[in-house]
Amino acid sequence: MLDQSAEGYVTADGRQIGPVVLELKNITLRFGGVEAIKNISFDIREGEIRAIIGPNGAGKSSMMNVISGFYVPQEGEIIYKGYKRAKMPPYQVARTGIARTFQNIALFEGMSVLDNIMTGRMNLMKSGFLKQALWWGPAAREEDEHREKVEKVIDFLEIQHIRKTPVARLPYGLKKRVELARALAAEPQILLLDEPMAGMNVEEKEDMSRFILDVNDEFGTTIVLIEHDMGVVMDLSDRVVVMDYGKKIGDGTPDEVRNNQDVIDAYLGVSHDE
Amino acid sequence: MSDNVLFALEAAANGLTVGIMYSLVALGFVLIFKASGIFNFAQGVLALFAALTLVGFQTGQVPFSHLINAIFGTNIHDFGFTMPAVLAIILTVLVMILIAILVERLVLKHLVNQEPIILFMATIGLAYFLEGLGDIMWGAEVKRLDVGIPQGMSPWVDEVTYNLFGYGFYLDELSLWALGIAAVLVTALVIFSQYTKQGRALRAVADDHQAALSVGISLRFIWVLTWSIAGIVALVAGIMWGSKSGVQFSLSLIALKALPVLILGGFTSIPGAIVGGLLIGVGEKLFDFFMQPIIGGATENWFAYMLALVFLLFRPQGLFGERIIERV
Numbered sequence: 345m346l347d348q349s350a351e352g353y354v355t356a357d358g359r360q361i362g363p364v365v366l367e368l369k370n371i372t373l374r375f376g377g378v379e380a381i382k383n384i385s386f387d388i389r390e391g392e393i394r395a396i397i398g399p400n401g402a403g404k405s406s407m408m409n410v411i412s413g414f415y416v417p418q419e420g421e422i423i424y425k426g427y428k429r430a431k432m433p434p435y436q437v438a439r440t441g442i443a444r445t446f447q448n449i450a451l452f453e454g455m456s457v458l459d460n461i462m463t464g465r466m467n468l469m470k471s472g473f474l475k476q477a478l479w480w481g482p483a484a485r486e487e488d489e490h491r492e493k494v495e496k497v498i499d500f501l502e503i504q505h506i507r508k509t510p511v512a513r514l515p516y517g518l519k520k521r522v523e524l525a526r527a528l529a530a531e532p533q534i535l536l537l538d539e540p541m542a543g544m545n546v547e548e549k550e551d552m553s554r555f556i557l558d559v560n561d562e563f564g565t566t567i568v569l570i571e572h573d574m575g576v577v578m579d580l581s582d583r584v585v586v587m588d589y590g591k592k593i594g595d596g597t598p599d600e601v602r603n604n605q606d607v608i609d610a611y612l613g614v615s616h617d618e
Numbered sequence: 619m620s621d622n623v624l625f626a627l628e629a630a631a632n633g634l635t636v637g638i639m640y641s642l643v644a645l646g647f648v649l650i651f652k653a654s655g656i657f658n659f660a661q662g663v664l665a666l667f668a669a670l671t672l673v674g675f676q677t678g679q680v681p682f683s684h685l686i687n688a689i690f691g692t693n694i695h696d697f698g699f700t701m702p703a704v705l706a707i708i709l710t711v712l713v714m715i716l717i718a719i720l721v722e723r724l725v726l727k728h729l730v731n732q733e734p735i736i737l738f739m740a741t742i743g744l745a746y747f748l749e750g751l752g753d754i755m756w757g758a759e760v761k762r763l764d765v766g767i768p769q770g771m772s773p774w775v776d777e778v779t780y781n782l783f784g785y786g787f788y789l790d791e792l793s794l795w796a797l798g799i800a801a802v803l804v805t806a807l808v809i810f811s812q813y814t815k816q817g818r819a820l821r822a823v824a825d826d827h828q829a830a831l832s833v834g835i836s837l838r839f840i841w842v843l844t845w846s847i848a849g850i851v852a853l854v855a856g857i858m859w860g861s862k863s864g865v866q867f868s869l870s871l872i873a874l875k876a877l878p879v880l881i882l883g884g885f886t887s888i889p890g891a892i893v894g895g896l897l898i899g900v901g902e903k904l905f906d907f908f909m910q911p912i913i914g915g916a917t918e919n920w921f922a923y924m925l926a927l928v929f930l931l932f933r934p935q936g937l938f939g940e941r942i943i944e945r946v
Contacts, residue, residue, distance in 0.1 A: 406786055413831065414828075414831070433829045433831070433836070434831040434832065435830075435835055435836045435837070436834075436836075438831070438832055438833060438834035439834045443832070443833075444832050446828065446829070446832070449831065450826050450828045450829035451823035451826070451829060452821065452822050452826055452830075453825060453826070454821065454824075454825050455818075455821060455822070455825065459818060459821075462818060463698045463818055463819070463822045463832050463833050463835075465833060466815065466818070466819060466833050467833070467834040469815045482816075487815075507672075526833065528830075530833065530834070534684060560773075
């Protein structure tokens with residue numbers, strides 16, 4: 345059992361995890377009569393890699409959408425950086441430092457890789473429309489500064505060779521990486537990754553795992569991820585939330601979760617005949 | 619060169635003028651369609667409304683004067699001053715931005731995630747509303763619009779063509795201005811959409827709403843922005859058309875001519891709207907020139923639609939539109 349004091353804890357590999365940065369309290373989400381999320385609470389700590397796992401239809405993606413503001417839960421509250429988060433549209437959530445990727449890649453297909461990643465910095469750019477129109481010099485300089493930051497992200501994720509390529513032409517694995525790059529370009533405090541490795545081959549999965557660990561290590565970014573590949577999840581994450589049928593059935597370190605009877609039942613199926 | 623070829627060339631040159639007007643209206647359509655997937659039926663009426671407002675400001679007309687006089691028994695029509703064209707244009711731009719904000723607040727915001735056909739119906743409603751509003755605000759009579767763009771035969775074109783072919787072309791000077799202004803407008807739009815933050819946001823929204831939201835782009839702001847730009851483009855079209863043939867309600871009908879332009883150029887392509895407009899403008903003049911002796915006049919009324927039908931058969935995505943690929 346980890347020592348989870350208010351200040352944080354130290355992981356098995358010696359990383360210092362900070363205090364709680366985002367807390368979900370008694371979240372319930374309904375679609376008409378269907379309860380997609382049933383009274384779930386958990387927290388996310390600074391610098392942590394936090395996984396949400398569960399069988400298909402468990403409500404993992406819904407949870408991701410609640411955190412990123414795409415869904416508004418009927419009940420419960422979200423405490424972010426110590427304050428209760430008011431109801432806000434998803435673009436404003438993005439502006440508070442929460443970036444995300446999507447299960448079915450959502451890139452701007454008509455734009456180049458570079459332009460896609462530049463949109464990630466939209467919120468960090470100060471020059472408004474009029475200023476850009478009337479005061480070209482400083483705006484152009486600002487554009488250059490952002491371009492430099494974007495180039496760093498491009499180097500970091502090793503996609504230099506495709507920077508001018510229109511996204512529509514890229515293979516699936518690279519698209520996933522570009523989507524990660526766009527999210528990273530926003531310099532988020534929390535990075536939400538919805539099945540970052542879905543549909544990838546073993547090699548691509550290894551690359552992606554390495555990038556996720558590097559991002560966390562290099563920038564101290566808190567990462568929340570949904571993943572199906574159990575091997576990957578157990579290797580990557582510091583703490584795991586397990587969901588099944590909209591309920592939370594487990595929460596703890598990978599080892600704790602692995603030995604949790606409810607989790608084993610949910611994953612292996614339990615015979616009701618006995 | 620034979621006279622016939624020269625006359626045909628002259629007709630083609632004049633077709634460019636009409637074509638650029640079509641292009642400008644089509645451009646407004648494309649902007650809104652790209653950003654929000656809405657086919658804005660009201661684009662033509664926006665041009666009319668912009669032109670009416672511009673004339674109203676310029677001549678110091680009191681808005682709603684008929685209504686005011688009818689209710690209060692007064693007899694006011696003018697403020698008694700005229701406004702310089704530049705100031706009137708700036709004020710009209712502000713009015714167009716105000717309309718964009720109101721359209722977003724009162725219409726689009728409430729129809730998010732609705733079927734495209736519903737949004738289309740809403741723009742039909744908007745078209746009739748604006749037409750009526752323009753009527754009540756500024757009166758229904760035909761108005762003269764003059765913002766100082768020179769008109770009449772261009773002596774320069776006359777001279778050059780006379781020296782070249784021994785026959786001077788008649789080309790309205792307004793046409794040349796229209797071409798120049800349209801070129802500047804399109805260049806500005808391209809620079810805006812390629813090299814500015816908001817332009818990038820605009821393209822992002824046109825591409826994927828979800829992704830745009832996730833990087834912090836407000837869809838509502840982008841909608842106001844596109845409708846404002848479409849309003850300004852409509853104002854330019856309104857100025858050109860109004861200077862040529864007066865501001866009257868038939869102006870809103872040019873929207874219908876923009877339809878074949880869009881089918882030719884593709885619904886999502888800015889260069890497509892321009893090239894499509896010019897092709898149709900030139901095409902209908904040339905067709906009329908050559909076919910009139912054989913099948914009689916008034917071919918201009920239907921030529922564009924026929925051309926659009928042919929295009930639908932062979933290239934339904936238009937010249938520059940995104941290829942339609944059905945994946946199974």
